[in-house]
Amino acid sequence: MVLGIQDQGEGITGEVLEKLGTPFFTTKTEGTGLGLGICYSIASRHNAIIDIKTGEEGTTFFVRFKL
Numbered sequence: 029m030v031l032g033i034q035d036q037g038e039g040i041t042g043e044v045l046e047k048l049g050t051p052f053f054t055t056k057t058e059g060t061g062l063g064l065g066i067c068y069s070i071a072s073r074h075n076a077i078i079d080i081k082t083g084e085e086g087t088t089f090f091v092r093f094k095l
Contacts, residue, residue, distance in 0.1 A: 029095060034088040045082065 040048070047053045049068045054061035071078050071091055079090040 029093045031091040031093070032088055033091075034086060036086040038086075039084050040080070040082040040087055045080065048080070049078075 044055060049064050050061075051065045052061040068078060074093065076091050076093045079092060081088045081090070
């Protein structure tokens with residue numbers, strides 16, 4: 029089963045993409061940088077993985093659950 033979450037933003041740069049999920053990493057002026065790290069942890073506990081596809085047309089996060 030796959031859950032896809034998509035936006036229509038400008039995409040994520042390669043430099044930022046490498047660091048996604050790292051605790052306390054954020055591109056925002058305010059925030060803790062823990063949100064995506066927590067998502068990765070929850071997915072792992074449910075035997076799921078998170079894949080990311082990004083480009084100029086936006087970004088899609090795929091949460092892939094094993095059946």
